[in-house]
Amino acid sequence: MNSAQIEIQLIASLVAIACTIPGTFLVLRKMAMISDAISHSILPGIVIGFFITHNLNSPLLILFAAFTGIITVILVEYIQKTGLVKEDTAIGLVFPALFSIGVILIAKNANDVHLDVDAVLLGELAFAPFDRLLISGVDVGPKALWIIGVILLITITLLIAFFKELKVSTFDAGLAASLGFSPAIIHYGLMSVASVTTVGAFDAVGAILVVALMIAPAAIAYLLTTDLKRMLALAISFGVLSAISGYWFAHWLDASIAGSITTMLGLIFLLVYLFAPSKGIIAVMYREKQQRTEVSLLTFLLHLKNHNEFEERHVNHLREHINWQKVRAKTVLELATKNNMIIVENNIVSLTKKGDKFTSKAIDYIITNEDAQIEDMKDDFFLFRG
Amino acid sequence: MSKKIAVKVDDLTVAYNYKPVLWDIDLEIPEGVLMAIVGPNGAGKSTLIKSILGILKPIAGSVAIYGKPYEKQRRLVAYVPQKGSVDWDFPTTALDVVMMGTYGSLGWIKRPRQKEKKAALEALEKVGMLAFKGRQISQLSGGQQQRIFLARALVQNASIYFMDEPFQGVDATTEIAIINILKELRKAGKTVIVVHHDLQTVPEYFDWVTFLNVKKIATGPVKDIFNDDNLTKTYGINYKVSIQE
Numbered sequence: 158m159n160s161a162q163i164e165i166q167l168i169a170s171l172v173a174i175a176c177t178i179p180g181t182f183l184v185l186r187k188m189a190m191i192s193d194a195i196s197h198s199i200l201p202g203i204v205i206g207f208f209i210t211h212n213l214n215s216p217l218l219i220l221f222a223a224f225t226g227i228i229t230v231i232l233v234e235y236i237q238k239t240g241l242v243k244e245d246t247a248i249g250l251v252f253p254a255l256f257s258i259g260v261i262l263i264a265k266n267a268n269d270v271h272l273d274v275d276a277v278l279l280g281e282l283a284f285a286p287f288d289r290l291l292i293s294g295v296d297v298g299p300k301a302l303w304i305i306g307v308i309l310l311i312t313i314t315l316l317i318a319f320f321k322e323l324k325v326s327t328f329d330a331g332l333a334a335s336l337g338f339s340p341a342i343i344h345y346g347l348m349s350v351a352s353v354t355t356v357g358a359f360d361a362v363g364a365i366l367v368v369a370l371m372i373a374p375a376a377i378a379y380l381l382t383t384d385l386k387r388m389l390a391l392a393i394s395f396g397v398l399s400a401i402s403g404y405w406f407a408h409w410l411d412a413s414i415a416g417s418i419t420t421m422l423g424l425i426f427l428l429v430y431l432f433a434p435s436k437g438i439i440a441v442m443y444r445e446k447q448q449r450t451e452v453s454l455l456t457f458l459l460h461l462k463n464h465n466e467f468e469e470r471h472v473n474h475l476r477e478h479i480n481w482q483k484v485r486a487k488t489v490l491e492l493a494t495k496n497n498m499i500i501v502e503n504n505i506v507s508l509t510k511k512g513d514k515f516t517s518k519a520i521d522y523i524i525t526n527e528d529a530q531i532e533d534m535k536d537d538f539f540l541f542r543g
Numbered sequence: 544m545s546k547k548i549a550v551k552v553d554d555l556t557v558a559y560n561y562k563p564v565l566w567d568i569d570l571e572i573p574e575g576v577l578m579a580i581v582g583p584n585g586a587g588k589s590t591l592i593k594s595i596l597g598i599l600k601p602i603a604g605s606v607a608i609y610g611k612p613y614e615k616q617r618r619l620v621a622y623v624p625q626k627g628s629v630d631w632d633f634p635t636t637a638l639d640v641v642m643m644g645t646y647g648s649l650g651w652i653k654r655p656r657q658k659e660k661k662a663a664l665e666a667l668e669k670v671g672m673l674a675f676k677g678r679q680i681s682q683l684s685g686g687q688q689q690r691i692f693l694a695r696a697l698v699q700n701a702s703i704y705f706m707d708e709p710f711q712g713v714d715a716t717t718e719i720a721i722i723n724i725l726k727e728l729r730k731a732g733k734t735v736i737v738v739h740h741d742l743q744t745v746p747e748y749f750d751w752v753t754f755l756n757v758k759k760i761a762t763g764p765v766k767d768i769f770n771d772d773n774l775t776k777t778y779g780i781n782y783k784v785s786i787q788e
Contacts, residue, residue, distance in 0.1 A: 185633065240560065318652050325643045329629045332695075335596045335622040336647035337614075383634045383679035525714055530684070 161286040166404050168285050168301050169418060172358045173370050173396030175309040178316055179351040180371030181392050184379060185327050190245060191348075192371040194233065194252035195226040196355050196364035200259030202226070203356065208266065214288075214300050219356045226352025227345065229255060280363030282404075282414040301361040308357040312350055316389075323347070324385060366415040370396055373422035380433040395425055447542055451535070453481070453489045458498060458516040461508050472504045495541045511538065546573040547609070549703050549734040550595060555604030557587070557594050564590045566758050568604070572736060574702075576751035577729040579739040579765075583778050586756040588738040589625065592705045596622055608703065617647060621701035623692045625708050631681045637691050638676040641666055644698035666694040671720060686717030693721060703734045710741065722748050745769055 183192055202225025206218035229251055236247040285301040297303070316323070322343055326333035330340040355367045362370075378391035403418030410417065431438050461470060468474060475486055490506075493499040498512030508516065515538045522530045535542070552570040556563060565587040572578060580588045593599040595606050597613045608616035621644070644666070645659035667673045670690040675683060683691065689709055696704055704725075710718050725735050725748075739745065745752060745765060752769050754760035754777040761773045 185630075187630075321643075321646055321649075321654060322651065324635070325646055328633045328635065328640070329624065329643070331593070331598055331624040331628055332622060332643060334598045335617070335620065337617050338646070338651070379634065383681075384636070385634045385639075388634050525716055 162404075162408075164286045164299050164302060165282055165414065166401050168299065168305060168361050169282060169400035169404055169414065170397045171302070171305045171309050172362050172367075173374070173400040173418075174393050175305055175312055175354045176358060176367055176370035177374045177392045177396040178312050178389065179347055179354060181375040181378070181389050182323055182327055182347055183351065183371060184375035185385075189372045189376075190248050191230060191233070192351060192355070193368050194229050194248045195348075195352050196359070196367050198229040198252045198255035198259075199223070199225050199352065199356050199359070199364070200256050201262060202259075203359070204259050204262040204266075213360065214304065219304070219353060222356040223349060223352035225255065226355060227348055230345070230348045279365060279413065280359060280361055280415055282361055285361045304357050305361065308354055312354065315346070315350060319343070319346070362415050362418075366419055369419040369422050370400075373419075373426055374399070377422075377426050377429045380429050380436045395422075399425060450485075450488060450492060451542070453485060454492055454498075455516075455519055455531075457489050457493065458508065458512055459520070461499065461506060462513065462516045462520075467505055470506045472501060472506060475506065492541065496539055498538075546575065548572065549574040549609060550736070551607045551610075552591075552595065553605050553607075555591075555594060555601050555606065557590050557599060557601045563757065565594065565601075568755075568759050570753065570759060570762060572734060572751070572753075572762075574734050575729060575732050577725055577735045577737070577749050578751035578753060579737050579745050579749040580753045580755055581739055581742060581745065581777065582755040582760075586777075588755055589707050591755065592622075592707055592736070592738060596620065596705060619702040621696040621699035621704045623696045623704070623706040623709055626685070626689055626692060626711060628707075631683075631688060633680065635680060636676065637672060637678050637680060637683065637687075638663055638667065640680060640691050641694045641698055644695040647699060662698050662700075663694070666698040667691075669697055670694045670724065684714075686713040689713045689717060689721065693724060697724070701733070704728060704736065706735070706737045708738050708740060710739070742774070 180192065183189055199222040202222035203213075203218065206215070206221035207213060209221070210218045212218065232251045233244065233247045236242060236250060237244050242250070286299045288300045289296050290298060290300045290303050322333070322338045325336070326338055326340045326343040333340050333343070351371070354371075355364065358367050358370075374392040374396040375388070377395045378388045381391055382388050399418055399421035403421040404414055406412075406421060407414040407417035429437065432440075434440055457475075464470060472490070475481075475490070481489070490499075490501075493512070494501070496511075497509055498515060499506050500509055501507075515534070518534055519531055522534070548571050550570070550572040552568055555565055555568040555570075557565040564585075568591065570591075580591065582588050590599060594601050595608075595613065597606075606613055608619060613620070638660075641663040642655050642659060645655050645662060649655060649659070664673065664676065667676055670693050672687060672690050672694060675687060680688065680691065689712075693706075693709065696706070706725075709721055713721070725737070728735050729750075737749070739749070746769055749765055751763070752765045753762040754768075754773050756777045756779075760777045761768045
């Protein structure tokens with residue numbers, strides 16, 4: 158690896174981390190689409206900022222553009238508050254309007270400078286190492302690295318300082334307000350960080366990748382954990398993983414780095430979506446099948462408990478009595494036997510002591526509306542699951 | 544009566560989009576009562592609580608907690624929102640939700656430490672949920688989730704408790720457990736204000752009641768004012784509830 162390659166991967170990784178942190182909270186607040194809106198509507202902010210500063214890397218320009226991001230959020234909320242349209246419609250109205258203003262401004266006034274729509278939307282990570290930051294003539298590294306590094310540092314500081322406020326206001330805004338943590342301040346704080354990050358990252362990776370990096374790693378992590386801190390850590394890891402693997406994928410294909418990173422995010426999401434241990438599609442399907450069998454088992458045990466007469470408990474008649482297909486009846490019978498819940502003597506099925514205890518407890522839970530407890534009880538009684 | 548007034552509401556009017564939801568409410572809640580707020584759907588019961596707690600901005604009127612504005616008295620007040628108002632799939636545990644009750648006394652930036660954790664564990668024990676402390680909140684039953692919310696309010700160690708329909712969607716066992724805790728709070732001299740739906744249980748659970756339907760219909764001791772007349776005025780139809788003696 159040469160130094161440019163290392164620098165590109167470093168920039169991509171820092172951008173990934175900087176996007177993932179606000180992104181995790183956007184996903185939890187069900188505001189993923191707002192990042193899409195911000196990333197597009199900062200365009201007029203960048204253009205106007207550029208007219209004023211004449212410098213694409215000026216911190217003033219970043220603040221100016223980030224301010225457009227906040228305006229987007231305010232406009233969306235304002236339109237939504239009229240009650241005439243829903244939030245997604247409001248987002249769809251605001252950002253194309255602002256974005257198109259940016260496009261026209263560029264076409265009319267900025268044709269002669271390095272500022273075009275492609276660059277804003279897609280960025281070009283491969284060129285980032287060429288734009289160096291010189292401090293009194295000394296080369297201290299790529300400008301993009303410094304910009305995103307500073308933004309990341311601020312983001313991490315804010316995250317550590319206000320973690321508990323972010324958590325409580327995201328989970329329960331009403332409680333946060335009653336405790337004195339203004340949800341509005343936290344909301345706009347988060348939106349400001351998201352806007353500044355988007356602007357800081359657009360030059361390197363483009364607005365589209367910013368959206369992908371804000372949403373995808375958080376969505377992946379959400380499927381894998383039930384703990385907020387772990388979700389943040391996982392999201393950051395997946396962000397960095399896709400940044401680095403995406404770089405090498407692009408290197409191998411000789412394709413756009415931003416596009417490859419986004420592809421990697423999509424692939425990782427697909428894998429996790431399928432194979433996540435408890436929330437993945439396959440796990441959910443397996444669990445549903447297990448649950449169906451176990452509910453059948455419980456129904457069967459209840460039937461046995463309710464009926465003492467032999468004809469109701471004869472193996473051959475069970476199918477007719479509880480109206481099950483052959484396969485299902487066999488599966489259930491086998492499961493009950495394996496778990497020592499029943500014994501079969503002379504083709505007559507009876508509950509064992511254990512089976513009887515399990516059934517009585519289950520009935521108790523059902524009539525007191527605590528069905529959820531049955532799941533816990535299964536761990537104590539079942540040797541084999543359905 | 545020489546009892547202190549815990550909550551005083553003066554000329555409170557709240558509107559959504561210019562339609563009044565609460566109209567000129569005057570209300571005095573004495574210290575140490577266990578009070579139900581009853582009224583039909585859309586009567587503004589939740590809105591009243593939210594306005595007292597500063598979550599909603601009224602268009603007129605004022606609220607005082609022990610004679611001072613709510614902003615100065617936050618530490619004296621605990622709030623249990625409606626269970627349905629939060630996302631129970633949020634990645635967090637029962638213990639962590641209860642810990643949130645300690646955030647108010649910590650203020651901005653400071654983090655909860657051992658002391659706060661200990662208080663949260665004690666509150667969990669009080670509501671019989673200690674065994675579930677590490678459980679992800681989506682894996683709790685409706686009744687258990689409500690107990691977690693109650694524990695979160697208990698940990699605030701407040702003087703006044705506001706609860707928005709704490710009995711909604713809970714089983715009978717939990718309902719009894721919750722009301723027993725509320726009665727204990729009253730015994731300890733706390734004021735408890737509950738948005739309540741089940742009129743049948745009002746005389747059994749509460750000693751004070753406020754009838755609300757956009758306007759305040761009546762407020763006072765259950766034994767004096769919980770009668771068919773006020774119920775009819777509030778609910779608009781001929782209401783009959785047999786009152787247990």
